[in-house]
Amino acid sequence: MTESTPAPETRDYRDTVFLPKTDFPMKAGLPQKEPLILAKWLEGNLEGQIRESRKGRDQFILHDGPPYANGDMHIGHALNHILKDMVVRTQTLKGKDAPYVPGWDCHGLPIEWKVEEQYRKKKLNKDEVPVEEFRAECRAYAQHWVDTQREQLKRLGIGGDWDHPYLTMDYEAEATIVRELLKFAANDMLYRGAKPVMWSPVEKTALAEAEIEYEDIVSTQIDVAFQIIESPIAELIGAHAVIWTTTPWTIPVNQALAYGPEVEYVLASPLLSGGSESAWNIIHAHPLYNGWFDRPVLVAADLVEAFKARVDAALKTIDLSEVGSPRVDFDLDFGPEDRFKGADLAGTIARHPMHALGGFFARPRPFLAGDFVTTDSGTGLVHMSPDHGEDDFDLCKANGIDPVFAVEGDGKYREDWGWLGGQGSVINPKFNAPDGPICTDLRESGGLLAASADYKHSYPHSWRSKAKVIYRCTPQWFVPMDKVMTHIEPKTPREKRWENEGGAINPAEEDLCAAPTLRQAAMQAIDETRFVPEKGRNRISSMVKDRPDWVLSRQRAWGVPITLFVDRKTGVYLNDPAVNDRIVAAVKAGGVDAWSDARAQEYLGEAYDAADYERIVDILDVWFDSGCTHAFVLESGRWPALVRHDGGTHSADLYLEGSDQHRGWFQSSLLESCGTRGQAPYKAVLTHGFTMDSKGLKQSKSVGNTTDPVKVMQTNGADIIRLWALSVDFTEDHRIGDEILKGVADQYRKLRNTFRYLLGALDGFSEEERVTDVAAMPELERYMLSLLADLDTKMAQAVDDFDFNSYTRLLADFCNEDLSAFYFDIRKDVLYCDLGPAAPLGTDTRRAYRSVLDILFHALVRYAAPVLVFTSEEVWGTRYPEAGSVHLLEWPTVDAVWNDATLATKWAGVRTQREAVTEAIEPYRREKTIRSSLEAEVTIPDPTLDPAALEEIFIVSVARAGDALTVTRTENHKCGRCWRHLPEVESDGSLCNRCDTVLDA
Structure with a gap:
């Protein structure tokens, strides 16, 4: 061709190239698509199809811990149920029969409190409403939120028997709870006793430890003097024994003082120094002085300085400005023999600072030896109020001192109490303040040495009302731990x-x-249970090991009653199987309202007179309700899919809840089951941490840092929340926020793009094209199958370990790094260009590639199905629109023989070299010296493969061996069809040998 001859027109070969084709869009549109997919599942009864397909298989039973039917689903609910759904779906994928029956906790104080709030807004008194009517409103309230949460959880893609959930307020469930309670009664594992329990004066009921949260508060701390009136140590008679407390309201119920037998105590005379005579006169006339400086004080030697500091601070609050005098200093003077061992104080008796009131307050206050007394704070002497402290109660009981029940359920002293009767509430800060009635009276009696409202500490609160709670001794029903x-x-x-x-x-x-004993049985059951993570074992063990007897009774209306009749003369509850059977039958027929005075004689029958028996009106701790769910759900036969068909025990394979349930549902279920069956109701326990905001702070509506899963589903889709939940290390506290969700959305797009590529690349794939002999495949294909086999092993292990963070990460990394960034990138040339008239099924390499892609598709869509429940259904339906749901499939068939360690090691080296070449080319791309790696020629030191093979792997024009890694721009011409720069291409736009051969029909 001469320079004057015009160049022939370059042919456009695009119509000869295979371009991936699929209807699967890159734009997900999850908020619009997911509801349509969900509706299709519900219409086609997908849950029923799954159950039918797994009937008779090995079972895996996850028992759902009941969320509380009170409010919308929050992010903690979402995380918890996604994890449960992941367990159920992965076990189903492994071929097991893994039914999921959701449930709700419907009784208890939170619901009752909300209904009472509605009453208060209407200025109505709940106690004036018939109890049956009030319970009906509680039931309706609970049902409303059950229905609301059910729809929200279904929208989240949680599969299960949503049409037949279990509710603790179902009559049959209530009857089961009664039956379980009566088992304890029949086995003499119930008793009524008076012990201090956590009590909410606001909610007027006892609370369980699981219903308590701790918040920092500032309290009034006081030092109070109890004058010693008798002692084997003569020097002590007339001295003031000083106690320190941060609960001034317990002083009116004091009955003794405790000392540490091994603690060293000192007797010291108070001294005032400095200041003028005028200043002294002011102090002597001040109520704070009140003559107590005239007597020595008894305190622990290690706490003298702290005591002095508190009294000195109190004295400095006295205004001496009118006399212009310097502040008076407080000091203590010790004699050479004024030291005593705590044990020497035995037999010492003091009197209450309010002894002049007579009656209860005039009784002597004995000194009692208490091993719990320390010198960590205070004065080393502890005032004992058996009504309001566990140590107090135990020590006083051991010494014949009984509680007096001075504080009523609303937190006020009872009307007939000799000091502050009818007043309170005792937890009101103003009531306990230095200028409040308690401190004022103590000051006037000469008993108050120091008082200041500045003591910061952690204090228990009701997690429902957020109000402070107290220890209060009341008659309650208990399950003994050590009988x-x-x-x-x-x-x-x-x-x-x-x-x-x-x-x-x-x-x-x-x-x-x-x-x-119940404690021993529970501890052994813990030893036999699998915990994920393992640290959960120590957590629940420490709680069960030291926990007190289980308080079962609550003084409320909405719950399952303690269905006992107590003999009015003997105080013994009736234990008659016939009576018990009548009670259970009545509750099963009519619910908790069946337990009434009107029907008492009906239950007692002809053998007993209702007038001789007290009908207990307390209700059960709601944790006992939920602790019985294993009996109702797993043993009743109401859900046939949950009945063990292998003759195994009633225990569930797994309980899964937040880590706070070690003291809640995990523990109450353990104790209930061990107390009635001698074993745990679960074989394994999995716990997750709490979801914090993006900064690691606790989420709070008042702070405004919460993430609403319902809103996230509306804007991003449920699969985004699911991917987040299964990507975090849920065994620890974890985070969520807008930026975190953006990162999750980006991860989702990459996964979606992988499936989109697979669908497009497999367009038209047929069995005729498939290569079945793996050994005959190119080495790259065999390497990818080796990676898949390794992935399959790790994914299966992650399922067994409930390690869903690793499961999701392995899936994402394989798709992003092994496929998109490596395998797809290398083989796109073969996919696009190795098909033509002369190769209607493609070249051998292309056939092998598409065969591997088909294997990958079937494996990855199954792996992804438990995570991206909606997207995987969309992917599967795009390729197989008539094949049914992806969630009916089982674990992919991946031949473990494909896993070739030698091949994997070899190709790991190739990939390292590929990364080095890509990095070396990048500067030339930025400078636009080389626009595409196809324009590059590279030399490689010690190439892992033959350099000619590396040209395809590195996607370069030429690869050769050399002493160092170098990059140059090629002078080879560009093939007009595949765009590779190859030596055989005569001019830009002409064809390479491969393309010429493929097109030669």
Whole structure:
């Protein structure tokens, strides 16, 4: 061709190139698509299809811990249910029969409190409304939120038997709870006793530890003088024993003083120094002085300085400005023999600072030895109020001192109490303030040494009302933790225990050979349970090991009643199976309203007179309700899918809740089951942490840093929340926020793009095209199948470990790094250009590639299905619109033989070299010296593969071996079809050998 001859027109080869084609859009549109997919599932009864497809298979039963039917779903609900759904779906994917029956906790104070709030807004008194009417409103309130949360959770893609959830307020459930309670009663595992329990004066009921949260507050701290009137140590008679407390309101109920037997105490005379005579006169006339400086004080030696500082600070509050005098200093003077061991104080008696009131206050206050007394703070002497402290109660009871029940349920002293009767509330800061009635009276009596409203500390509050709680001694019903359960057989029979040579029981095993206590049974059950993470075992063990007896009773209306009749003469509750059966039957037929005075004689029958029995009107702790759900849900047969068909125990395979449930549902379920069945109701327990905001702070509506999952679904879609929940390390506290969700959305787009590529690249794929002999495939395809086999092993292990963070990360990394950034990038040339008239099924390499893509598709869509429940359904339906739901599929068939460690090591080296080449080319791309890697020629030191093979792997024009990694621009011409720069291309726009061959029909 001469310069004057015009160049022939370059042909456009685009019509000869395979371009991926799919109807699967890159733009997800999840908020619009997901409801349509959900509606299709519901219309086609997908849950029923899944159950039918897994009928008779090995079972995996996750028992749903009941969320509370009170308010919209929050992000904690979302995380919890996504994790549960992930468990159920992955077990189903593994071929197991894994039904999910959702449930709700419907009784208890939170709902009752909300209904009462509605009454208060209308200026109505709940106590003036018939109790049946009030309960009906509570039931309606609970049902409303059950229905609301159910729709929100379904929208989140949570699969399950939503048409038949379990509710603790169902009559049958209430009857089951009554039946379980009566099992404790029948086995003599209930007693009524008076002990201090957490009590909410605002809600007027006892609270369980799980209903308590701790907040920092500032309290009034006071030092109070109790004058000693008798003692074996003569020097102490007439001295002031000083106690320190941050609960001034307990002083009116004081009955003794406790000392530490090993603590060293000192007797010291108070001294005032400095100041003028005028200043002294003012102080002597001040109520704070009131003559107490005339007597020595008894305090712990280690706490003298702290005591002095508090009194000195109190004295400095006295205004001396009118006399222009410097402040008076407070000091203590010790004699050489004024030191005593705590044990020497035995037999000492003091009198209450308000003894002049007579009656209760005139009684002597004995000194009692208490091992719990320390010198960490205070004065080393502790005032004892058995009504309002566990240590106080135990020590006083051991010494014959009973509680007096001075504080009523509303937090006020009872009307007939000799000091401040009818006043309170005792937790009101003003009532306890330095100028409040308690401190004022103590000051006037000469008993107040110091008072200041500046003590910062953590204090228990009701997590519902947010109000402070108190310890209050009231008659309650308890389950004993340390009573031998004679109805429970030893875990292993005595004759099967290991024995010593002499035939005696091995001492290490002896406890397990006898009937256990509830505490022992629970501790052994904990040892036999799997905990994920493992630290959960120590957490619940420490709680069960030291917990007090279980307080079952609550003084409310909305809940399951304690259905006991107590003999008015003996105080013993009636234990008659026939009576119990009538009660259970009545509750099953009519719910908790069946427990009424009007029907008492009906239940007692002809054998007993209702006039002789007290009908207990307390209701059960709501944790007992939820602790019984295993009996109702797993054993009743109401849900056939949950009935064990392998003859196994009633225990669920897994309980899954937040870590706070170690003291809540996990523990109440454990105690209830161990108390009635001698074993835990679960084989494994999985716990998750709490969701914090993006800064790691606790989410709070008042702060405005909450993430509403309902709104996220409306804007981003449920699959985005699911991907977030399954990407974080949920075993620890974790974070969520707008920026975090943006990152999750980006991760989602990459996963979606992987499926979009697979769908497009597999367009038209047929069995005729498939390569079945893996050994005949190119090495790159065999390497990718090796990676898939390795991934499959790790994903399966992640399922077994409930390690969903790793599961999701493995899936995302494989799609992004191994496929999109590596395999797809390399093979796109083969995909596009190795198909033509001369190769109607494609070249061998292209056929192998598409065969591997098909394997990858079937594996990845299954792996992704439990995570991206809606997107995976869309992906599957795009390729197989008539094949049914992706969620009916089972774990992919991946041949473990494909996993080739030698091949994997070799190709890891290739990828390292590829990354180095890409990095070396990048500066030339930025400078536009080289616009595409196809224009580059590279030299590679010690290439892992033959350099000619690396040209395809590195996507360059030429690759050759050399001493160092170098990059130059090629002078080879560009193929007009595949755009590769190759030596055989005669001019830009002409064809390379491969393209010429493929097109040669």
